[in-house]
Amino acid sequence: DWTAEQFVEGTVAQLQEKLGNDKVVLGLSGGVDSSVAAMLIHQAIGKNLYCIFVDNGLLRKDEFETVLDSYKHMGLNVKGVDAKDRFYAALEGIRDPELKRKAIGRTFIEVFDDEAHQIEDVKWLAQGTIYPDVIESLSVNGPSATIKSHHNVGGLPDFMKLQVVEPLNTLFKDEVRLVGRTLKIEETIIGRHPFPGPGLAIRILSDITPQKVHILQQVDHIFISSLKSAGLYDDVWQAGAILTPVQSVGVMGDERTYEHVVALRAVASVDGMTADWCRLPYDFLADVSNDIINKVKGVNRVVYDISSKPPATIEWE
Ligand code: XMP
Numbered sequence: 296d297w298t299a300e301q302f303v304e305g306t307v308a309q310l311q312e313k314l315g316n317d318k319v320v321l322g323l324s325g326g327v328d329s330s331v332a333a334m335l336i337h338q339a340i341g342k343n344l345y346c347i348f349v350d351n352g353l354l355r356k357d358e359f360e361t362v363l364d365s366y367k368h369m370g371l372n373v374k375g376v377d378a379k380d381r382f383y384a385a386l387e388g389i390r391d392p393e394l395k396r397k398a399i400g401r402t403f404i405e406v407f408d409d410e411a412h413q414i415e416d417v418k419w420l421a422q423g424t425i426y427p428d429v430i431e432s433l434s435v436n437g438p439s440a441t442i443k444s445h446h447n448v449g450g451l452p453d454f455m456k457l458q459v460v461e462p463l464n465t466l467f468k469d470e471v472r473l474v475g476r477t478l479k480i481e482e483t484i485i486g487r488h489p490f491p492g493p494g495l496a497i498r499i500l501s502d503i504t505p506q507k508v509h510i511l512q513q514v515d516h517i518f519i520s521s522l523k524s525a526g527l528y529d530d531v532w533q534a535g536a537i538l539t540p541v542q543s544v545g546v547m548g549d550e551r552t553y554e555h556v557v558a559l560r561a562v563a564s565v566d567g568m569t570a571d572w573c574r575l576p577y578d579f580l581a582d583v584s585n586d587i588i589n590k591v592k593g594v595n596r597v598v599y600d601i602s603s604k605p606p607a608t609i610e611w612e
Contacts, residue, residue: 299473303335306462310339313460314419320411320454321421323348323373324492325362328423328463330484331475333371335462336421338478342372345417347410349403352379352505353494355519356512365481378406379505386496386503392612395503399493404452411454420457424464425471427566468566488533489567497612501540511538513591514557521583522561531573534561537600537611545588545595554595557587562609570604 319336323329323346336344348366350359363375385398411417463471475485491497495515499507514536522528537558545552559580564570584597600607 297470299470299477302466302470302474303338303477306335307339310336310460310462314340314343316343317418318343318345318414318416319419319421319460320345320347320414320417320457321423322346322407323362323366323371324423325354325358325484325487326423326490327468327475327485327487328425328471330366330423330480331471331478332421332423332461332463333366334369334478334480335474336460337369337371344372344421345414346371346373347376347407348373349376349378349406349410351382351399351403351494352508353382353399353496353503355490355495356516362484365484369480374410376406376410378402381406383503383505388502390501392497395496395612396493399496403492404455408452408454411457417454418458419460420454421460421462424461425466425468426464427467429464486529488528488531488535490533490535491610497610498535499538500611507538510555510591510593511536511557514538514587514594517586517590518559518583521579521586525579527575527579530563531561532564532570533567533609534559534573536560543596547595552595554593556596556598557594558598558600558611559583560600560609560611562604564604564609567609568604570609572601572603575599 319340321329321333321336321344323333325348333344333346346366348359348363359375363373366373382399382402385402386395389395389398463474466474472485495508495511496503499511518536519528519534522531522534537560539556539558541556542553543556545554561573561575562570563573580599587594587597
Protein backbone atom coordinates (compact mmCIF):
# COMPACT_ATOMS: atom_id res chain seq x y z
CA ASP A 296 0.00 0.00 0.00
CA TRP A 297 1.17 3.48 -0.94
CA THR A 298 1.80 5.86 1.95
CA ALA A 299 3.06 9.42 1.80
CA GLU A 300 5.67 8.70 4.51
CA GLN A 301 7.17 5.83 2.54
CA PHE A 302 7.06 7.84 -0.66
CA VAL A 303 8.98 10.68 0.98
CA GLU A 304 11.55 8.35 2.53
CA GLY A 305 12.13 6.40 -0.68
CA THR A 306 12.19 9.43 -2.96
CA VAL A 307 14.57 11.42 -0.77
CA ALA A 308 17.01 8.48 -0.81
CA GLN A 309 16.73 8.14 -4.60
CA LEU A 310 17.22 11.87 -5.10
CA GLN A 311 20.34 11.85 -2.92
CA GLU A 312 21.77 9.02 -4.95
CA LYS A 313 20.89 10.60 -8.28
CA LEU A 314 21.85 14.21 -7.53
CA GLY A 315 24.87 13.72 -5.25
CA ASN A 316 26.53 17.12 -4.84
CA ASP A 317 25.03 18.59 -8.03
CA LYS A 318 23.21 21.88 -8.13
CA VAL A 319 19.56 21.93 -9.14
CA VAL A 320 17.38 24.85 -10.29
CA LEU A 321 13.59 24.91 -9.87
CA GLY A 322 10.91 27.48 -10.72
CA LEU A 323 8.39 27.99 -7.94
CA SER A 324 4.90 29.18 -8.88
CA GLY A 325 3.20 29.45 -5.51
CA GLY A 326 1.13 26.40 -6.39
CA VAL A 327 0.96 23.01 -4.75
CA ASP A 328 3.04 20.98 -7.21
CA SER A 329 6.15 23.12 -7.50
CA SER A 330 6.12 23.73 -3.72
CA VAL A 331 5.96 20.03 -2.88
CA ALA A 332 8.63 19.18 -5.47
CA ALA A 333 10.87 21.85 -3.97
CA MET A 334 10.46 20.64 -0.38
CA LEU A 335 11.10 17.06 -1.38
CA ILE A 336 14.32 17.93 -3.20
CA HIS A 337 15.28 20.30 -0.41
CA GLN A 338 15.04 17.39 2.05
CA ALA A 339 17.43 15.46 -0.14
CA ILE A 340 20.04 18.09 -1.08
CA GLY A 341 19.39 21.21 1.05
CA LYS A 342 21.05 24.39 -0.19
CA ASN A 343 22.09 22.84 -3.49
CA LEU A 344 18.51 23.38 -4.59
CA TYR A 345 18.20 26.89 -6.06
CA CYS A 346 14.60 28.03 -6.31
CA ILE A 347 13.43 30.93 -8.44
CA PHE A 348 10.08 32.61 -7.90
CA VAL A 349 9.17 35.13 -10.58
CA ASP A 350 6.77 38.01 -10.02
CA ASN A 351 5.14 38.36 -13.45
CA GLY A 352 2.87 41.16 -12.26
CA LEU A 353 -0.13 38.91 -12.91
CA LEU A 354 -0.41 37.24 -9.51
CA ARG A 355 -3.10 37.82 -6.91
CA LYS A 356 -2.89 40.78 -4.54
CA ASP A 357 0.12 40.48 -2.16
CA GLU A 358 0.66 36.90 -3.37
CA PHE A 359 4.30 37.35 -4.33
CA GLU A 360 5.37 38.76 -0.96
CA THR A 361 3.25 36.35 1.11
CA VAL A 362 4.28 33.22 -0.74
CA LEU A 363 7.94 34.23 -0.90
CA ASP A 364 7.84 34.65 2.88
CA SER A 365 6.33 31.18 3.39
CA TYR A 366 9.01 29.67 1.15
CA LYS A 367 11.73 31.32 3.20
CA HIS A 368 10.13 30.07 6.42
CA MET A 369 10.15 26.58 4.96
CA GLY A 370 13.93 26.91 4.72
CA LEU A 371 14.10 26.97 0.93
CA ASN A 372 16.96 28.66 -0.84
CA VAL A 373 14.71 30.90 -2.93
CA LYS A 374 15.29 34.00 -4.99
CA GLY A 375 12.35 36.29 -5.70
CA VAL A 376 12.63 38.07 -9.03
CA ASP A 377 10.58 41.18 -9.74
CA ALA A 378 9.97 40.99 -13.48
CA LYS A 379 6.62 42.81 -13.55
CA ASP A 380 7.78 45.47 -15.99
CA ARG A 381 9.20 42.94 -18.43
CA PHE A 382 5.89 41.12 -18.55
CA TYR A 383 3.81 44.31 -18.87
CA ALA A 384 6.07 45.47 -21.70
CA ALA A 385 5.74 42.12 -23.48
CA LEU A 386 1.95 42.24 -23.12
CA GLU A 387 1.43 45.82 -24.18
CA GLY A 388 -1.43 46.19 -26.66
CA ILE A 389 -2.02 42.42 -26.99
CA ARG A 390 -5.71 41.42 -26.98
CA ASP A 391 -5.70 37.89 -28.33
CA PRO A 392 -5.71 35.27 -25.53
CA GLU A 393 -3.29 32.89 -27.25
CA LEU A 394 -0.89 35.74 -28.06
CA LYS A 395 -1.03 36.77 -24.40
CA ARG A 396 -0.10 33.22 -23.39
CA LYS A 397 2.77 33.19 -25.88
CA ALA A 398 4.11 36.55 -24.71
CA ILE A 399 3.96 35.42 -21.07
CA GLY A 400 5.56 32.04 -21.79
CA ARG A 401 8.36 33.62 -23.81
CA THR A 402 9.05 36.26 -21.15
CA PHE A 403 9.06 33.66 -18.39
CA ILE A 404 11.63 31.63 -20.30
CA GLU A 405 13.84 34.69 -20.81
CA VAL A 406 13.67 35.71 -17.15
CA PHE A 407 14.23 32.16 -15.91
CA ASP A 408 17.15 31.64 -18.27
CA ASP A 409 18.83 34.85 -17.06
CA GLU A 410 18.47 33.68 -13.47
CA ALA A 411 19.62 30.11 -14.15
CA HIS A 412 22.77 31.49 -15.76
CA GLN A 413 23.68 33.12 -12.47
CA ILE A 414 23.90 29.76 -10.72
CA GLU A 415 27.39 28.53 -11.35
CA ASP A 416 27.68 24.99 -12.66
CA VAL A 417 24.02 24.04 -12.30
CA LYS A 418 23.38 20.52 -13.59
CA TRP A 419 19.66 19.80 -13.21
CA LEU A 420 16.28 21.40 -13.89
CA ALA A 421 13.64 20.22 -11.41
CA GLN A 422 9.94 20.41 -12.24
CA GLY A 423 6.75 19.77 -10.30
CA THR A 424 5.23 17.74 -13.14
CA ILE A 425 2.56 15.35 -11.82
CA TYR A 426 1.18 12.20 -13.44
CA PRO A 427 -1.82 13.83 -15.19
CA ASP A 428 0.62 16.35 -16.79
CA VAL A 429 2.65 13.43 -18.14
CA ILE A 430 -0.47 11.89 -19.67
CA GLU A 431 -1.64 15.21 -21.06
CA SER A 432 1.71 16.04 -22.61
CA LEU A 433 1.47 12.77 -24.53
CA SER A 434 -1.66 14.27 -26.09
CA VAL A 435 0.34 17.25 -27.39
CA ASN A 436 -1.21 20.24 -25.65
CA GLY A 437 -0.43 19.61 -21.99
CA PRO A 438 1.27 21.99 -19.58
CA SER A 439 4.68 20.32 -19.97
CA ALA A 440 4.53 20.72 -23.72
CA THR A 441 3.52 24.35 -23.32
CA ILE A 442 6.91 25.61 -22.27
CA LYS A 443 8.45 24.13 -25.39
CA SER A 444 5.77 25.40 -27.77
CA HIS A 445 6.36 28.92 -26.48
CA HIS A 446 9.92 28.82 -27.54
CA ASN A 447 9.89 28.38 -31.27
CA VAL A 448 12.67 30.76 -32.33
CA GLY A 449 16.42 30.59 -31.93
CA GLY A 450 16.82 27.11 -30.39
CA LEU A 451 16.41 26.05 -26.80
CA PRO A 452 17.47 28.35 -23.97
CA ASP A 453 20.34 26.91 -21.94
CA PHE A 454 18.33 25.87 -18.89
CA MET A 455 16.21 23.62 -21.06
CA LYS A 456 19.30 21.64 -21.99
CA LEU A 457 19.80 20.64 -18.34
CA GLN A 458 18.97 17.14 -17.17
CA VAL A 459 15.42 17.03 -15.87
CA VAL A 460 14.32 15.70 -12.48
CA GLU A 461 10.58 15.30 -11.80
CA PRO A 462 10.03 13.60 -8.43
CA LEU A 463 6.21 13.86 -8.54
CA ASN A 464 5.63 12.44 -11.99
CA THR A 465 3.99 9.26 -10.72
CA LEU A 466 1.54 11.02 -8.39
CA PHE A 467 -2.01 12.31 -8.64
CA LYS A 468 -2.97 15.65 -7.12
CA ASP A 469 -4.45 14.20 -3.92
CA GLU A 470 -1.27 12.19 -3.38
CA VAL A 471 0.82 15.32 -3.94
CA ARG A 472 -1.21 17.02 -1.20
CA LEU A 473 -0.62 14.09 1.19
CA VAL A 474 3.11 14.25 0.48
CA GLY A 475 3.01 18.01 1.08
CA ARG A 476 1.35 17.53 4.44
CA THR A 477 3.93 14.89 5.40
CA LEU A 478 6.59 17.48 4.54
CA LYS A 479 4.79 19.95 6.84
CA ILE A 480 4.08 22.47 4.11
CA GLU A 481 1.64 25.16 5.23
CA GLU A 482 -2.03 24.45 4.62
CA THR A 483 -2.37 27.83 2.83
CA ILE A 484 -0.13 26.41 0.10
CA ILE A 485 -1.38 22.79 0.11
CA GLY A 486 -5.07 23.68 0.04
CA ARG A 487 -4.98 26.48 -2.48
CA HIS A 488 -7.16 26.62 -5.56
CA PRO A 489 -5.51 26.02 -8.94
CA PHE A 490 -4.36 29.23 -10.60
CA PRO A 491 -3.44 29.49 -14.28
CA GLY A 492 0.19 30.13 -15.27
CA PRO A 493 -0.75 33.27 -17.28
CA GLY A 494 -2.50 34.48 -14.13
CA LEU A 495 -4.72 37.53 -14.22
CA ALA A 496 -3.77 38.22 -17.85
CA ILE A 497 -6.43 35.77 -19.04
CA ARG A 498 -8.98 37.25 -16.63
CA ILE A 499 -8.56 40.75 -18.03
CA LEU A 500 -10.38 40.62 -21.34
CA SER A 501 -8.75 42.79 -24.00
CA ASP A 502 -5.34 44.40 -23.37
CA ILE A 503 -3.42 44.37 -20.09
CA THR A 504 -2.35 47.49 -18.23
CA PRO A 505 -0.94 47.75 -14.69
CA GLN A 506 -4.04 49.82 -13.77
CA LYS A 507 -6.39 47.02 -14.87
CA VAL A 508 -4.31 44.47 -12.96
CA HIS A 509 -4.61 46.66 -9.88
CA ILE A 510 -8.42 46.83 -10.18
CA LEU A 511 -8.76 43.10 -10.71
CA GLN A 512 -6.42 42.27 -7.81
CA GLN A 513 -8.65 44.25 -5.45
CA VAL A 514 -11.84 42.61 -6.74
CA ASP A 515 -10.32 39.12 -6.62
CA HIS A 516 -9.00 39.73 -3.12
CA ILE A 517 -12.44 40.71 -1.79
CA PHE A 518 -14.03 37.65 -3.40
CA ILE A 519 -11.40 35.12 -2.25
CA SER A 520 -11.05 36.45 1.28
CA SER A 521 -14.85 36.50 1.63
CA LEU A 522 -14.99 32.85 0.52
CA LYS A 523 -12.44 32.07 3.21
CA SER A 524 -14.14 33.99 5.99
CA ALA A 525 -17.52 32.48 5.08
CA GLY A 526 -15.99 28.98 5.27
CA LEU A 527 -16.76 28.35 1.59
CA TYR A 528 -13.23 28.33 0.15
CA ASP A 529 -12.66 24.59 0.55
CA ASP A 530 -16.05 23.74 -1.00
CA VAL A 531 -15.02 25.49 -4.20
CA TRP A 532 -12.55 23.95 -6.66
CA GLN A 533 -11.51 27.23 -8.23
CA ALA A 534 -12.71 30.81 -7.98
CA GLY A 535 -11.74 34.17 -9.35
CA ALA A 536 -12.90 37.38 -10.93
CA ILE A 537 -12.90 38.58 -14.51
CA LEU A 538 -12.50 42.20 -15.58
CA THR A 539 -14.66 42.73 -18.64
CA PRO A 540 -14.01 45.48 -21.18
CA VAL A 541 -17.69 46.40 -20.85
CA GLN A 542 -18.61 49.61 -19.09
CA SER A 543 -22.08 50.21 -17.78
CA VAL A 544 -24.02 53.08 -16.30
CA GLY A 545 -24.50 53.36 -12.55
CA VAL A 546 -25.26 55.92 -9.86
CA MET A 547 -23.06 56.80 -6.93
CA GLY A 548 -24.55 59.50 -4.68
CA ASP A 549 -25.77 62.21 -7.08
CA GLU A 550 -23.36 61.21 -9.78
CA ARG A 551 -23.86 59.10 -12.83
CA THR A 552 -20.99 56.63 -13.27
CA TYR A 553 -19.78 54.76 -16.34
CA GLU A 554 -17.41 52.02 -15.19
CA HIS A 555 -16.28 48.42 -15.56
CA VAL A 556 -18.43 45.33 -15.17
CA VAL A 557 -16.68 42.50 -13.30
CA ALA A 558 -17.77 38.88 -13.30
CA LEU A 559 -17.29 36.43 -10.45
CA ARG A 560 -16.69 32.76 -11.22
CA ALA A 561 -16.67 29.84 -8.78
CA VAL A 562 -16.75 26.23 -9.93
CA ALA A 563 -16.94 22.72 -8.56
CA SER A 564 -14.77 20.21 -10.39
CA VAL A 565 -12.57 17.17 -9.93
CA ASP A 566 -9.86 17.81 -12.49
CA GLY A 567 -10.87 20.95 -14.37
CA MET A 568 -11.94 18.96 -17.41
CA THR A 569 -15.61 19.46 -16.59
CA ALA A 570 -17.00 21.92 -14.09
CA ASP A 571 -20.29 23.06 -12.63
CA TRP A 572 -20.89 26.59 -11.37
CA CYS A 573 -21.16 26.78 -7.60
CA ARG A 574 -24.53 27.59 -6.06
CA LEU A 575 -23.07 30.16 -3.67
CA PRO A 576 -25.61 31.56 -1.20
CA TYR A 577 -27.44 34.69 -2.47
CA ASP A 578 -26.68 36.60 0.72
CA PHE A 579 -23.00 35.84 0.37
CA LEU A 580 -23.01 37.06 -3.25
CA ALA A 581 -24.92 40.18 -2.23
CA ASP A 582 -22.32 41.06 0.41
CA VAL A 583 -19.40 40.44 -1.91
CA SER A 584 -21.01 42.52 -4.65
CA ASN A 585 -21.64 45.45 -2.28
CA ASP A 586 -18.14 45.24 -0.92
CA ILE A 587 -16.60 45.29 -4.39
CA ILE A 588 -18.66 48.18 -5.69
CA ASN A 589 -18.14 50.25 -2.54
CA LYS A 590 -14.42 49.63 -2.25
CA VAL A 591 -13.00 49.23 -5.74
CA LYS A 592 -12.72 52.39 -7.78
CA GLY A 593 -13.48 51.75 -11.43
CA VAL A 594 -16.12 49.04 -10.90
CA ASN A 595 -19.85 49.74 -10.65
CA ARG A 596 -21.46 46.41 -11.53
CA VAL A 597 -20.90 42.78 -10.52
CA VAL A 598 -22.33 39.74 -12.30
CA TYR A 599 -22.07 36.04 -11.42
CA ASP A 600 -21.17 33.48 -14.09
CA ILE A 601 -23.72 30.62 -14.14
CA SER A 602 -22.20 28.66 -17.04
CA SER A 603 -20.92 25.13 -16.74
CA LYS A 604 -18.07 23.44 -18.59
CA PRO A 605 -18.79 22.22 -21.21
CA PRO A 606 -19.86 24.17 -23.17
CA ALA A 607 -18.28 27.15 -21.38
CA THR A 608 -14.71 26.93 -20.10
CA ILE A 609 -13.61 27.82 -16.58
CA GLU A 610 -11.55 30.79 -17.71
CA TRP A 611 -13.07 33.39 -20.05
CA GLU A 612 -10.00 33.43 -22.29
P1 XMP B 1 -10.44 26.07 -18.89
O1 XMP B 1 -10.60 27.56 -18.97
O2 XMP B 1 -9.75 25.49 -20.09
O3 XMP B 1 -9.48 25.79 -17.66
O4 XMP B 1 -11.73 25.37 -18.58
C1 XMP B 1 -9.22 24.53 -17.08
C2 XMP B 1 -8.17 24.71 -16.01
O5 XMP B 1 -6.93 25.08 -16.62
C3 XMP B 1 -6.50 26.34 -16.15
N1 XMP B 1 -5.91 27.06 -17.29
C4 XMP B 1 -4.60 27.24 -17.47
N2 XMP B 1 -3.54 26.88 -16.70
N3 XMP B 1 -2.08 27.87 -18.28
C5 XMP B 1 -2.29 27.21 -17.12
O6 XMP B 1 -1.31 26.94 -16.42
C6 XMP B 1 -3.09 28.26 -19.10
O7 XMP B 1 -2.87 28.86 -20.17
C7 XMP B 1 -4.42 27.91 -18.67
N4 XMP B 1 -5.65 28.12 -19.21
C8 XMP B 1 -6.55 27.59 -18.34
C9 XMP B 1 -7.72 27.00 -15.58
O8 XMP B 1 -7.39 27.98 -14.59
C10 XMP B 1 -8.48 25.83 -15.03
O9 XMP B 1 -7.95 25.45 -13.76
